[in-house]
Structure formats: structure tokens, C-alpha cells
Amino acid sequence: MTTRRFLISRGTCCVSAGADRVADALETELRKVGLGGIQVKRVGCPGFSQLDPVVIVEPEGLLYAEVRPEDAPELAKSLTPGGQPVERLFYRRNGEAVPRFADIPYYRRQDRVLMKNCGTVNPESVEDYVEVGGYAALRKVLTGLTQVEVVEEVKRSGLRGLGGAGFATGRKWESCLRAKGEHKFVICNGDEGDPGAFVDRSLLEGDPHSVLEGMAIAGYAVGASTGYIYVRAEYPLAVRRLRMAIEQARDFGFLGENILGTGFTFNLQIFQGAGAFVCGESTALTQSIEGYRGMPRPLPRPRTTEAGLNASPTVLNNVKTFAAIRWIINEGAAWFAARGTARSKGTALFSLTGKVANCGLIEVPMGATLREVVCEIGGGVPGGKPIKAIQTGGPSGGCLPANLLDTPVDFDSLAAVGSMMGSGGMVVMDEETCMVDIARYFMDFCKKESCGQCPLCRLGTVQMLSTLTAITEGRGKAGDIDLLLELSEAVARGSICGLGQSAPNPVLSTIRHFRDEYEAHINERACPARVCKALISYYISPERCVGCGLCSKECPVDAIRGERRQIHVIDQDRCTRCGLCVNACPERFAAVERQPGQVPANA
């Protein structure tokens, strides 16, 4: 494509970083220099969140990072005759400028299939989507393939559900196709409950039509004429984009009655969640669409594919799973299955966050190693510090230590080491992240989100949380670790849904891989990562303190003593360990230290 234009990304992350203001300023400035004809195209988020807001110049593919409205005049001028690129806004890696988008290692090492359109296509324009081949797969299916042929193609692709559990998508569709029912439904699970994941959000915001197309194809394949997209309550921008996309697709004849003149009818509705993690579970999700509390159906329960929404056969898949369908239809099952491992085909998508240099969305072939994702693409921990753990699968997953960095990311390999693929959260942790605190954090989450039906889940999570809290507060006892292991087994066995069954995973994996840290908390009353307030202390290094007094001014409880220009001392009995003094101490002195355990009495 040779048109000269600016691309500017507009995902939630980009907008909060100021992308809209930058776009407006660019348009104004272009007009001022007589280039009003150059388009400023709004696109989905290209995923390198760290650099937001990002501006890309086509056709050269130059990328400007962390652009602010004040930069607009210079950017506009760079396109005037004789204008030069604005080098100071280039992305820099190890101090060296990388001017072109395509050369940035973060992108170069990825394999973007599902996210291909994110960052290049305007998510608010169906014409844009069609221009890059959108709805060709739907057309192909409706005009040339039987229902069974579609199901077979999906089966051959080896696609497994990307919502976390990895159930074979083709088999699910086949079961729904075979099920008898006057009405059938297709539901897209966009609940994205993992509190550290935003992959589904980015796809819905950045390329909504690819999800709609996948759903319509599923509708045809199983014989459903109605679909629901269940979107998490906290995703207002995704809902707006979906509404727009559904309306436009209907106007273009890709949704609604008699699609593309073939007689196939498929109508889509959006259902907004109301803030309950458990509603990501299939039966709880359908219950809440029906207007009930979102609780998983008791066992034994019929399969969703046979009796799901309104007791009708229902196909329920994750956002990413639907987004993969058009690729399988367009390029063929073999093309899709060429990526990945023997038992996990296609690509894996993660939102890489935490203590990592390059935060953002990442798509790699299944089977890439954690090291490739976290170190090579993610750039490791900022400042070259060591990695301590990698968390995947959110509250249902686990923490893996750095010596497992060569584990491939696929459904089976991650499960084998006590974690799981999950729906996309990948959080990097360094030496300053406490593993007991992380286990407590996820248990707190599961306790709050337990629907309360199963006594072992309801009460077991409370008991596990209180044990973990006691350990982090310095009240841990010998035997607590065994108690946690015992409770884990009981909760996992006594729960009817995945929430309870997997709630112990973060505890189990941290005990398995970081048992010494639990022991330090219990036996030595020290938090090695220096996170747990009751098990750390603050201390002013007499060698480095210059007596500037900034820390004592900041201390809310007057615990810091010392005359001006004299060495300051913290009164350990008064100190509430809020940590404000660390921030207050100027970086060039860095005299306030956070230490594991108690400071020796006379320090």
C-alpha cells in the first residue's frame, strides 16, 4: 500500500495514554501546513502498550513512540517537502533507535495471526475489514461448504479452545450439530475474568468483525440462528465497538436475515456481564443470560452443546477461538495446523505484564518457550534484574520459577509443571514479588468470587485465605504448609466447577516451587521479597544518610528522628511500614532500605 497516512492506535490503553488528543492535534497541524488531505487513520491497538500512544507513518512504516499532542507540529512538518523524520520520537532499544515498526524486535519475533488486523485496520469500519479479506470466509462457507464440511475443517485444524481449558473446538461443534433442537445458540465468552488479562478485550476493541465472522460461521455449521456475545462489565469501549460492528455488518448483509442472499439467518446480541468471575464458566454464563444469579449448574449437568442456553443446544467458545475460525476457512486447516506442537495447534496469545520491560500483547506459535516470550520479546525484567517467577492462568493457574523458563507454552506442557495456559494473562515477577503474598492475593480473589454453592469451595477458600494471611502477617505456625496442602485437595475435590477445582493451584504451585519462601515467613518471621509489612522493617543507612530531613517530613506517624544534617533513625515501634520514606529519600542518596525481618534492636 502506498498511500501516505498516519496510523494512530485507539485501544483502552492507548486512549488512556492520550491517543485521541494526539490524533486531533495531528489533524489540526496537518491542515496548518497544507497537508489536510493526509489521513489520520484510527486503528486498533498494535499491542506494544509500553510505547503508547504510538503513531505509525505509512508507507515507510516509521513508528513514533510515546507521542504527545505537543509533538504534532513536528510530525506534521516531517511530511512536508524536505521534511525529516522526527528521530527523537523513535523507539529505542538499548539506546539505539529502531525507526521502522517492522524492525522492532518485539514485533519481529511474534507470529501475528489472530492479531494481524490489530493496529492496521480501523475497528469502526466494516469496509476496512472487507478490504483486507474480511467476511470472505463466511462467503466461502455459505456458498460452497456443507455444515459437516465446516465442522470437519475445524476438526482437522486441531484448534483447541483458547478460553483456557483447551477443549477441541471441532468436536464441540460436531456435538452441537448432531444435537436435536428447534433452536440452537452460539455464545461468545468475552467475560475475561482473569484479573491480569486483556487479550480478549484487545481483540474485541481492535478487530471486532473477526469475532463476528467466526460466530456466524459457527452458527451456520451447527444450525443456529441466534448468537450472544457476553462481554465483561468493565469493557465499555469493547461494547461500543461491537455495537457498531454488528450494525455495520447487518447493513452490509453479513449478519441478519438472508445473509449474502443465501437464505442463512444469523442475529447477534450483546449481553453485558455484571461483574462476577464465576460467570465465565459456561453454565453460570447461560444462567445469567437467562436472568438468574450466575451460578454453575449442579452436577450431573447436561453438556452445553446438548442443553445450554434455554435448554437448547449451544456452542460456547472464547473470543480468540472464534477469531481463529476465518483463518482456518480461508487458509485451510493444514495451514493453521502447521503452527504449534503435536497436540496444540496454531498460536497462543498473552497479555504480558508485571515486572517486564515490554508490556503488551503477544502472539507466538504454540510451543514457543516461556523464555522466548518473556526474555526475547518481553525484554526480561527492567534493568536486567533476575526473573523470579512467571504466572499464567490467573487465579486458576500457577507460578513457575525461572529454572522452568524453557517450558513450551502449550496446553499440555504448562499443565505438566503445575500451571495452565489460561485465557491469556502472563505476569512476570522479580525478586521483589513475594510468592506467599501472590498465593494470598489469588485466594482472596477466589474467596470473593466463589458463588457459595459448594460448601468446600465457600468455606475452604475462607480457611485457606486466613491461613495464608496469618503467614504473611507473621502469625504462621509449623504445620501451616501441610494444612494448606490438605485443604487444597479438599477444595479441589469438593467443588462442582472450575473455580473451586482450580482455586488451590496458585497455592500448590508456589508451595511446590517456592517452599523456602513459605518457610522463611513461618520460621524466620521474614519476608525475603520484602513485601509483607509485618515481616519487614525500614532502616536508614548511616553511611548514606545526609540528614536532609525529607523522610521525616513525609512520615505520617512521626517515627523518624534526627536533626538537620544529622543521621536520621527510624523508631521501629512507631513505624507502620507504609514505605513513604523510601519514596521521599532522594535517589542519589537512597539511604532508606527495606529489609526482610526485624532490624536488630540497636540499629
Place this chain on the structure above:
Amino acid sequence: MSEEQLARLREILAAHEGKRGSLIPILQDVQSALGYLPEAAMPHIARHTGVSAGQVYGVAGFFAQFHLKPRGRKVVSVCKGTACHVQGATRVMERLEEHLGIKEGETTPDGEYTLESVACVGCCALAPCVVVNNDDVHGRLDPHAAVAVLAKDK
């Protein structure tokens, strides 16, 4: 409920089919129009959807999104997603609790601020984040900067 609130409620009910499946969308619309779910609205909603008032309460109470009491003019939500937690969200929350003199989930007596937590707002690269009134995201905060956000917002 004031006359005005009642009128809004009637409009919302009229816009939804009278069936059980409309219950959650109705509760969502009422809450976004009135800011919370007034007790007096429940029987109306129950009648319209054909379920008992008790069941309406049951559903409203189950989901975290619904509030049965009015909230502050400014709702300050501290992100407690995993990325924000790892980057120090707990200390941000503690500092804001101390500054506002309320606990998480409470509203200041003057009705100005409600302090809440939210799970991942999708801006993990900016962690830790605080969101004011649902759409104004402030990122890369430390406890100090979080308090400054409120001051700026006055």
C-alpha cells in the same frame, strides 16, 4: 424515589421486554441512569419481569456491579489486577484510605468520594493504575502520586 427517578425507571422498563431474561439488562440501565438501585425500584422491576422482589434482590446482590446504596460523586477505583498488585497497588489503596478517611467500599460522609477496587482495567503497562469515574485512568502511580490525582481532580 423522586418523581424524576420514577419517570426514568418507567422509561427504562418500557424499553425492555417484560421477561425474566431482561432482568439483568434492566438493573444495569437503572443503575447507570440513577447511579444505584433504589429499594423502591425493586417491586416495579419485579412486576415488569414477572419474578418476585426477593429474586430481584437475589440477582442484584449476587453481582458486584450492582449497588444498593448511592455512591459518591467521584468513584475512585484502585486497580487490583495482578499486574497492579505486583507493582504496589496495596500501598496505593492504603494511602488513599488514609487520605480519605474511609475504607475500601465506603463513601465519604459528604458524599464526595467512593473508594473501590476493580480488577485489571487493561492498562497494565501503566500499573499501578487508579480510575476515576470509570473512564479517567491514571497510571504509573506511587502512593504519593495517587493522592495528587485526587487533588488535581477537585
